[in-house]
Amino acid sequence: MSEKVVFWYGCNVVRHGDIIHGSIEILRAIGLEVAPVGGPGYCCGTTKDANLRAADGMAKRTVEKFNDLGATLHADKVVTWCPSCHRHMGQFMSGYTEPQQSMSHFTQIVHAQRERLRECLVRRVERRVVLHKHFGFREVAVNPLVEDLLRMIPGLEVVSTDSAVPGHMCSALVSVPQALKDVTRGVCELARSSTADDVVTVFHSCQRLLCGLESSESFRVINYVSLLGESMGLDLVDEYKQWKTAGSEDEVMDLVGPERVAKLGENFVREQLMPELRRAPVK
Amino acid sequence: MNPEVTDRNAVAPEPPRTLRGYLDGFIADTLDRCTRCGQCYVACPMVGYAPELAGADPAAVVSGLLPLLQGAPGSREAVGWVKVCTQSATCIDACPEGINAMLMLRVARMGALGSLGGEAQMKATDDPLFFRKIEAFAATQLAPEEIEAWHRASAQERTAS
Numbered sequence: 180m181s182e183k184v185v186f187w188y189g190c191n192v193v194r195h196g197d198i199i200h201g202s203i204e205i206l207r208a209i210g211l212e213v214a215p216v217g218g219p220g221y222c223c224g225t226t227k228d229a230n231l232r233a234a235d236g237m238a239k240r241t242v243e244k245f246n247d248l249g250a251t252l253h254a255d256k257v258v259t260w261c262p263s264c265h266r267h268m269g270q271f272m273s274g275y276t277e278p279q280q281s282m283s284h285f286t287q288i289v290h291a292q293r294e295r296l297r298e299c300l301v302r303r304v305e306r307r308v309v310l311h312k313h314f315g316f317r318e319v320a321v322n323p324l325v326e327d328l329l330r331m332i333p334g335l336e337v338v339s340t341d342s343a344v345p346g347h348m349c350s351a352l353v354s355v356p357q358a359l360k361d362v363t364r365g366v367c368e369l370a371r372s373s374t375a376d377d378v379v380t381v382f383h384s385c386q387r388l389l390c391g392l393e394s395s396e397s398f399r400v401i402n403y404v405s406l407l408g409e410s411m412g413l414d415l416v417d418e419y420k421q422w423k424t425a426g427s428e429d430e431v432m433d434l435v436g437p438e439r440v441a442k443l444g445e446n447f448v449r450e451q452l453m454p455e456l457r458r459a460p461v462k
Numbered sequence: 463m464n465p466e467v468t469d470r471n472a473v474a475p476e477p478p479r480t481l482r483g484y485l486d487g488f489i490a491d492t493l494d495r496c497t498r499c500g501q502c503y504v505a506c507p508m509v510g511y512a513p514e515l516a517g518a519d520p521a522a523v524v525s526g527l528l529p530l531l532q533g534a535p536g537s538r539e540a541v542g543w544v545k546v547c548t549q550s551a552t553c554i555d556a557c558p559e560g561i562n563a564m565l566m567l568r569v570a571r572m573g574a575l576g577s578l579g580g581e582a583q584m585k586a587t588d589d590p591l592f593f594r595k596i597e598a599f600a601a602t603q604l605a606p607e608e609i610e611a612w613h614r615a616s617a618q619e620r621t622a623s
Contacts, residue, residue, distance in 0.1 A: 218614075231572065231577045235480055251620070270568075317551040439602050
């Protein structure tokens with residue numbers, strides 16, 4: 180009987196359904212039965228530093244849901260994706276709640292079972308890639324774990340570098356615009372100096388904030404889950420990147436499509452989502 | 463007073479049941495242990511991004527930061543440091559007292575935002591539509607049944623389905 184785990188993917192990663200679906204398939208490929216959870220109903224509260232009562236309530240509700248899920252599904256482990264959620268659970272939530280499950284990061288779980296994953300990496304991916312690394316997520320050594328996973332992909336050439344930038348992921352730099360600009364420019368220089376076809380992101384916010392570089396640069400920006408998925412033969416499309424690299428607002432609307440636009444409301448898409456989608460990375 | 467009797471009768475402190483209770487314990491411990499040596503500041507890769515920190519004395523910046531933990535005003539330099547913290551974690555290993563200095567900065571940020579009882583010294587950057595945007599993007603990327611099961615269903619509902 181396969182082990183059951185709760186896969187807590189978080190909030191902001193929902194911009195990249197390809198990462199969520201790819202991660203679930205990877206967890207299944209290593210023999211796990213996966214119960215995915217995420218979105219606002221499972222928010223850790225990390226964004227609520229200005230409202231501790233809200234942060235407190237969100238964390239307690241989320242831990243209670245995990246405990247219920249664990250007991251009902253007989254899943255004794257929560258697998259995290261988002262480093263902010265992982266950190267917030269470790270630093271705050273577990274300090275005043277009573278989580279009944281152990282917590283591991285996605286990279287740890289997959290790396291520990293990587294030989295099972297290797298059997299599924301059947302397609303060659305003839306690319307030369309370099310990993311975009313941050314040095315702030317000290318809870319888990321994600322960079323070497325991800326590089327190990329990438330090296331299992333047949334045909335993939337992984338360039339080793341010591342380059343790593345501040346923060347646990349790029350979203351941490353948004354509040355310091357000059358730092359984000361420096362990092363973005365550094366990513367372009369890293370790709371050039373490595374003569375890489377692809378810059379590979381570890382986390383979703385790096386993918387979100389850097390994928391727009393494809394409009395002006397010759398390299399691809401791709402998440403490591405997408406590369407693993409490509410080698411597994413999965414059909415994963417980063418639609419968010421397609422929207423970010425579209426040439427005009429009208430093209431974005433066409434790509435999103437009338438059905439989804441109608442569901443969300445055209446005004447909402449144009450006024451609330453479009454500014455983010457049309458904002459190019461500054462370097 | 464006989465210390466042995468006191469110890470025997472001592473009751474272990476209740477674990478905190480709220481975020482604020484947990485933070486109070488962390489704050490008390492940090493204020494007790496921090497020697498204001500400034501090594502956390504020295505290790506920070508971000509201080510060059512805050513103009514108010516040019517030429518600042520590390521020990522003075524940390525001294526100006528600690529009042530924020532108690533909901534009191536921090537120095538201009540300390541608030542500037544808080545604003546450029548990106549959770550790079552290099553400060554943690556730098557602390558000779560074993561304080562989680564990254565967490566200290568995070569709690570100081572809460573203080574600077576006015577969450578610990580004092581006047582706010584910096585504005586929150588929360589997007590009021592944050593969760594609405596999350597729901598919107600989810601609706602573009604996940605199937606309706608996935609959203610129902612993964613975002614909304616209770617444990618019992620998941621099992622039943």
